[in-house]
Amino acid sequence: KAGVTQTPRYLIKTRGQQVTLSCSPISGHRSVSWYQQTPGQGLQFLFEYFSETQRNKGNFPGRFSGRQFSNSRSEMNVSTLELGDSALYLCASRRGTGQETQYFGPGTRLLVL
């Protein structure tokens, strides 16, 4: 069974631009969560989608948004990029929501210049 895939793997943007990251979950998984990982803040929860609905949201500004499609694929968008948005963005999928094993994708490394 194929794992979680994320595209692109690396991205360089400049301040003020916007970016869209994509995540394809494991087949049969309907829940997708997004995380931001930085050396200083660790792994921080962004949001969780299940069956195209955002179920949970972390403490990030409105510049961070996401959506999920009917095939469970998910996208995350960051508008008006700031230098502090440079991070590894990880998505993770699981079959359902709650008490389910969650599997991470390889991540997208975003550098904002």
Next chain:
Amino acid sequence: QQPVQSPQAVILREGEDAVINCSSSKALYSVHWYRQKHGEAPVFLMILLKGGEQKGHEKISASFNEKKQQSSLYLTASQLSYSGTYFCGTEGLSDTGKLIFGQGTTLQVKP
């Protein structure tokens, strides 16, 4: 809300044992443990569910004290491949589906 992990860092010799602790201030639905090596994504190790069920690796064990909202990960007879950063993720009863991670415990196993 973020769970607290201890210790922050551990250095072991091959064959030694280690315990990593994770403590939460809220009622928990599940606790998840992951290991991340430098430059890689976190890899699932263990999930402990409210009610006592556990799923995970054969060589790694863990405990979940539901009353104290604490979990411990036990690494026995450590191998060089155990090196990495260990994260616990907690899922609260009030916000299932939202997995919040601790700050991580860095484990280094030396020959």
